[in-house]
Amino acid sequence: MGVTIKDVARETNLAISTISKYLNGGKVRKKNQKVIEDAIRKLNYTPNGMARGLRSSRTYRVGLIMGNNTNAHSSTLLKEIENRMRERGYFLIFLNNDYCVPRQTEEYVDFLVENGVDGMIITTIGKDLDYIRRAREADIPVVIMEECHTAVDTDCVQVDCTGGAYEVIEHLIKAGHRRIAAINGMDESQTAIERKKGYLRVMEDYGIPVNEDYMIQGDYKSESGYLGMKELWQRKERPTAVFAANYNTCIGVMEAVYELGIKVPEELSIVCFDDFELSVMVRPKLTAVCQPLTEMADAACELLIRRMNGDYDDYPRRIRLKPECIYRDSVLHMCGSPSKNGNKECRKKTDRDCGMIEKGK
Amino acid sequence: MGVTIKDVARETNLAISTISKYLNGGKVRKKNQKVIEDAIRKLNYTPNGMARGLRSSRTYRVGLIMGNNTNAHSSTLLKEIENRMRERGYFLIFLNNDYCVPRQTEEYVDFLVENGVDGMIITTIGKDLDYIRRAREADIPVVIMEECHTAVDTDCVQVDCTGGAYEVIEHLIKAGHRRIAAINGMDESQTAIERKKGYLRVMEDYGIPVNEDYMIQGDYKSESGYLGMKELWQRKERPTAVFAANYNTCIGVMEAVYELGIKVPEELSIVCFDDFELSVMVRPKLTAVCQPLTEMADAACELLIRRMNGDYDDYPRRIRLKPECIYRDSVLHMCGSPSKNGNKECRKKTDRDCGMIEKGK
DNA sequence: CTGAAAGCGCTAACAG
DNA sequence: CTGTTAGCGCTTTCAG
Numbered sequence: 001m002g003v004t005i006k007d008v009a010r011e012t013n014l015a016i017s018t019i020s021k022y023l024n025g026g027k028v029r030k031k032n033q034k035v036i037e038d039a040i041r042k043l044n045y046t047p048n049g050m051a052r053g054l055r056s057s058r059t060y061r062v063g064l065i066m067g068n069n070t071n072a073h074s075s076t077l078l079k080e081i082e083n084r085m086r087e088r089g090y091f092l093i094f095l096n097n098d099y100c101v102p103r104q105t106e107e108y109v110d111f112l113v114e115n116g117v118d119g120m121i122i123t124t125i126g127k128d129l130d131y132i133r134r135a136r137e138a139d140i141p142v143v144i145m146e147e148c149h150t151a152v153d154t155d156c157v158q159v160d161c162t163g164g165a166y167e168v169i170e171h172l173i174k175a176g177h178r179r180i181a182a183i184n185g186m187d188e189s190q191t192a193i194e195r196k197k198g199y200l201r202v203m204e205d206y207g208i209p210v211n212e213d214y215m216i217q218g219d220y221k222s223e224s225g226y227l228g229m230k231e232l233w234q235r236k237e238r239p240t241a242v243f244a245a246n247y248n249t250c251i252g253v254m255e256a257v258y259e260l261g262i263k264v265p266e267e268l269s270i271v272c273f274d275d276f277e278l279s280v281m282v283r284p285k286l287t288a289v290c291q292p293l294t295e296m297a298d299a300a301c302e303l304l305i306r307r308m309n310g311d312y313d314d315y316p317r318r319i320r321l322k323p324e325c326i327y328r329d330s331v332l333h334m335c336g337s338p339s340k341n342g343n344k345e346c347r348k349k350t351d352r353d354c355g356m357i358e359k360g361k
Numbered sequence: 362m363g364v365t366i367k368d369v370a371r372e373t374n375l376a377i378s379t380i381s382k383y384l385n386g387g388k389v390r391k392k393n394q395k396v397i398e399d400a401i402r403k404l405n406y407t408p409n410g411m412a413r414g415l416r417s418s419r420t421y422r423v424g425l426i427m428g429n430n431t432n433a434h435s436s437t438l439l440k441e442i443e444n445r446m447r448e449r450g451y452f453l454i455f456l457n458n459d460y461c462v463p464r465q466t467e468e469y470v471d472f473l474v475e476n477g478v479d480g481m482i483i484t485t486i487g488k489d490l491d492y493i494r495r496a497r498e499a500d501i502p503v504v505i506m507e508e509c510h511t512a513v514d515t516d517c518v519q520v521d522c523t524g525g526a527y528e529v530i531e532h533l534i535k536a537g538h539r540r541i542a543a544i545n546g547m548d549e550s551q552t553a554i555e556r557k558k559g560y561l562r563v564m565e566d567y568g569i570p571v572n573e574d575y576m577i578q579g580d581y582k583s584e585s586g587y588l589g590m591k592e593l594w595q596r597k598e599r600p601t602a603v604f605a606a607n608y609n610t611c612i613g614v615m616e617a618v619y620e621l622g623i624k625v626p627e628e629l630s631i632v633c634f635d636d637f638e639l640s641v642m643v644r645p646k647l648t649a650v651c652q653p654l655t656e657m658a659d660a661a662c663e664l665l666i667r668r669m670n671g672d673y674d675d676y677p678r679r680i681r682l683k684p685e686c687i688y689r690d691s692v693l694h695m696c697g698s699p700s701k702n703g704n705k706e707c708r709k710k711t712d713r714d715c716g717m718i719e720k721g722k
Numbered sequence: 723c724t725g726a727a728a729g730c731g732c733t734a735a736c737a738g
Numbered sequence: 739c740t741g742t743t744a745g746c747g748c749t750t751t752c753a754g
Contacts, residue, residue, distance in 0.1 A: 004731055015741040020733060029739065046475035050415040051731030054746050059411065061454075068440050072431045079429050082457050091476065093422075094455040096443050114407040115452065258644065283619065283644070365747055376725040381749060390723065412747030415730050 003045045011039040023047060053116065061091045062304065063112040063120035065105055066145070068096045071247045073274055073293065077145070080297030081121060088305060093117060099220065100147065100189075102126035113138045119308045121300050125188045127151050141307035145300045147190045153316045155307065157300045161191045161273070164289040164323035165198025165243065168271045171287065171325065172241045173206050176334030177269060181214035181239035183228040183249050192220065195245050195273055214239050218249050225252025233260055240269060241331070247274035250286070265332035275326060285328035292321050364406045372400040384408060414477065422452045423665065424473040424481035426466055427506070429457045432608045434635055434654065438506070441658030442482060449666060454478060460581065461508065461550075463487035474499045480669045482661050486549045488512050502668035506661045508551045514677045516668065518661045522552045522634070525650040525684035526559025526604070529632045532648065532688065533602045534567050537695030538630060542575035542600035544589040544610050553581065556606050556634055575600050579610050586613025594621055601630060602692070608635035611647070626693035636687060646689035653682050 005023075009016045012035045022028045022036050039045070053059040062085055068074050082092045093112070097104040105124040109131040112120055119141040129152040135142050141155070148156035172180055182199045185192025203210050213235055218224030225244055229252065232239055244250035250272035262268050264284055275290035299319050307315075366384075370377045373396045383389045383397050400406070414420040423446055429435050443453045454473065458465040466485040470492040473481055480502040490513040496503050502516070509517035533541055543560045546553025564571050574596055579585030586605055590613065593600055605611035611633040623629050625645055636651035660680050668676075 006731075016731090017733075017742075018740055021740085024733080027739075032739090048415070048731050049476040050411050050420065051746090052733080054409070054411040054415050054748085055731080055733045057746080068436050068443075070431070070433045070436045075429050075431045075436060078455075079457050082429075082455060086456065091454050092456075093452050094439075094443060095447065095453075096440050115410045367747075377748080378726080378750075379724055382724085385749080388723075393723090409747050412730090413749080415732090416747080416749045418730080 003043045004048065005045070007043055008036065008039050008045050011043060012036055057116075059116045059118050060089060061093055061117045062308075063093045063095065063108070063117045063122075065095045065097050065108045065112075065120065065122040065124070067098050067100055067123065068094075069099075069248070071274070072276070073247055073291070076293040077297050080294050081301060084297060084301040088301070090118070097122075097124070100125045102128065102188075106131045109135055109142075113140055119143070119304045121145055121304055123147055125186070125190070127188070129154075141304060143300050143304045143307070145296060148318060149190060155303050155315065155317050157296055157303065157319045157321070159191070159291050159296065159321050159323050161194035161323070162198040162201065164291075164325070165195040165273060166202045167198075167325045168273070168287065168289050169199055169202045169243055170206075171327065172243075172269060172271060172331060173202065173208065175269070175331050177241040177331075178208055179211070179214065179237065179239040180208075180241045180243065181216065181232050182243040183216040183218045183225055183232075183245055183253065185218060185220040185245045185249070189220065192245060199243060218245060220246050220248055222248040222252035222255070225249035225254075226256045227252070229253045229256035230260070233262070238268075240334070242268060242270055244270065244272045247272070247276070250274070250276075250288075265330050269331040271331060284330050286330045287328045288326055290324045290326050292323060295321050364404045365409065366406070368404055369397065369400050369406050372404060373397055418477070420477045420479050421450060422454055422478045423669075424454045424456065424469070424478045424483075426456045426458050426469045426473075426481065426483040426485070428459050428461055428484065429455075430460075430609070432635070433637070434608060434652070437654040438658055441655055442662060445658060445662040449662070451479070458483075458485070461486045463489065463549075467492040470496055470503075474501055480504070480665045482506055482665055484508055486547070486551070488549070490515075502665060504661050504665045504668070506657060509679060510551060516664050516676065516678050518657055518664065518680045518682070520552070520652050520657065520682050520684050522555035522684070523559040523562065525652075525686070526556040526606075526634060527563045528559075528686045529634070529648065529650050530560055530563045530604055531567075532686065533604070533630060533632060533692060534563065534569065536630070536692050538602040538692075539569055540572070540575065540598065540600040541569075541602045541604060542577065542593050543604040544577040544579045544586055544593075544606055544614065546579060546581040546606045546610070550581065553606060560604060579606060581607045581609055583609040583613035583616070586610035586615075587617045588613070590614045590617035591621070594623070599629075601695070603629060603631055605631065605633040608633070608637070611635070611637075611649075626691050630692040632692060645691045647691045648689045649687055651685045651687050653684060656682050 005016055005019050008019050014032060018028060019036060022033065049060065064081055066077065068078060085092050095108040097108060100123055102125060105122060109122065113135050117140060121143045123146045124144065125147050127149065129149055132142055132152050132154055144154050144156040146158060148158040169180060182196065184196045187193065200210060216228035216231060218228050225248065229242065232242065242253060244253045253270060257264060257268065264270055270286060272286050272288040275288045276286060299321065303317060303319065366377055366380050369380050375393060379389060380397060383394065410421065425442055427438065429439060446453050456469040458469060461484055463486060466483060470483065474496050478501060482504045484507045485505065486508050488510065490510055493503055493513050493515055505515050505517040507519060509519040530541060543557065545557045548554065561571065577589035577592065579589050586609065590603065593603065603614060605614045614631060618625060618629065625631055631647060633647050633649040636649045637647060664678060664680065
């Protein structure tokens with residue numbers, strides 16, 4: 001450090017402002033351009049971010065507030081966002097709010113507002129989103145990722161969780177399952193609400209009554225999956241399939257399944273919202289809803305960058321991405337077994353050919 | 362934003378410099394202290410980090426350059442470091458250098474130096490560590506985590522990888538294994554070198570000749586574990602045990618194991634450097650070397666903070682932490698089986714009681 | 723203990 | 739297109 005724009009000006013016999021202008025993409029005489037470039041290289045000059053930020057009130061820093069758990073979900077999002085932002089010349093300031101704890105989130109948002117970032121991407125739950133408004137008032141754009149709240153008009157990037165849950169549970173139904181349990185997430189989470197809604201809708205569409213005994217209130221953490229699964233297995237009439245509302249829940253389910261010695265998929269089929277990078281280690285391989293993580297990161301970054309550049313044309317924007325179901329080996333195809341819906345027999349035991357049930361009643 | 366120290370000065374009828382002094386822990390008349398506090402609260406004033414940084418050349422930002430892969434190793438370190446630094450009032454600027462790619466690391470270090478951080482924690486491999494010197498010259502303390510290079514005198518926090526590998530492989534030997542394969546990391550990595558050294562030492566100490574056919578050159582990535590395992594299984598004389606040099610290598614090994622239908626531990630015992638948070642999902646549960654991640658993060662942060670405060674008393678400091686072996690179910694105890702080393706029979710098939718071989722010849 | 727003043731490195735009018 | 743100039747908000751001498 002130590003070499004400033006002043007030194008470059010002296011070296012080139014140009015005015016400070018000319019250098020500054022050039023540095024910021026302004027037009028300069030061709031000859032001067034070369035002179036400046038040379039001087040910069042020679043002196044090994046780099047602009048001082050602080051001074052720049054102080055003056056222009058642009059910091060080139062963006063905040064990212066999200067959980068950072070040991071799963072592909074967290075690490076992929078973080079990695080992708082960091083990468084994109086750096087490419088665009090922004091620093092990423094990372095703050096971990098664990099499981100989206102609202103109080104932490106609020107503290108961090110205020111922290112970032114006070115300390116000056118150009119924008120932020122956050123994941124959060126809960127309804128009290130005053131802190132989002134505070135950021136807005138400080139003119140700092142915020143993009144909410146994953147958990148989009150209807151309570152606040154904000155830009156957000158979310159996944160069609162309802163659709164994803166619907167599809168993967170429809171897969172169970174088409175495979176002949178009726179006693180389908182769900183271990184859900186907490187009610188403060190929009191994604192959890194949506195996933196549950198997906199469950200309820202598909203059950204309704206196929207005319208399968210929802211058994212409250214099969215609806216477990218979880219909290220997206222593995223313990224709730226573990227306990228939930230144990231509970232389910234004590235029902236007089238056990239479910240033949242279970243839907244785990246997220247990655248961690250599924251981990252817990254698997255743990256219980258191993259402990260209880262349940263055979264998957266023979267005794268129990270499992271589907272999960274969130275895909276496993278480690279799917280290779282898990283037997284049987286799980287049928288799961290895979291979220292478009294890269295696209296989410298992409299979309300959030302692009303949107304935030306546009307806002308930071310003052311482009312608010314389409315504000316507030318709600319981007320909804322489609323997840324993808326990946327069919328693997330954790331679902332037993334019971335086609336051919338008796339069914340109230342009168343579905344015909346399966347010809348083959350593949351995913352595609354098992355869709356014998358007509359939708360609706 | 363918008364409210365500055367000037368406003369506080371006006372509100373209190375004090376000089377700007379007095380406010381500043383108070384804010385920085387200087388002494389002020391008791392009465393004034395209260396007045397200032399009140400004004401700050403009333404105006405909701407918060408210091409502008411940029412201006413502060415520009416003037417004092419302290420940024421309260423620290424950089425963290427490390428890979429961010431989907432495993433407990435990465436996510437735990439990141440989480441712990443972020444947490445500690447925030448508690449101490451520092452922002453964490455995170456940069457992902459994937460698998461410690463030296464060129465990326467260099468770019469990022471320079472980037473941080475240019476943009477002003479108070480210090481940084483990095484993980485990196487390779488010998489060319491000029492960029493560390495550059496940071497030093499810019500008076501920015503650097504703590505290297507994990508990969509400590511003898512090539513440069515720097516503060517570092519590392520794990521006794523040699524010892525960890527030694528211990529877990531000794532466990533194999535005591536269980537009666539002789540044909541022990543190792544899938545190693547790349548030669549640019551100090552930790553990989555150490556782990557290999559642990560293997561070689563324990564083999565030497567127990568007088569077991571090293572079979573070059575069982576030494577696989579990997580690169581800490583899962584594919585090298587996968588390919589390595591497949592290769593090993595084609596040897597005319599197959600190994601009875603394999604040591605995976607890190608988490609990802611082990612993932613690859615498991616993948617191959619599943620694909621080849623190898624029974625663990627009956628046909629092959631597996632031990633791994635790095636523990637699995639998901640161990641619960643992996644059958645059998647793996648015997649592994651568990652690194653003290655929290656302590657690493659702790660130590661790195663404490664050391665860096667001391668350096669940032671100008672305390673260089675014990676520079677350069679090399680902190681070496683001890684890992685812990687966790688014995689689970691992936692090792693077959695073959696005690697009682699024929700052995701060239703004349704070890705006696707096992708009484709029980711537990712870890713503790715199986716150590717029948719006398720150390721050394 | 724308090725206040726006045728200088729200036730950190732840079733950008734953005736504005737005048738030439 | 740280039741140069742002059744006035745600060746951004748704060749810390750830090752140095753007098754008072």
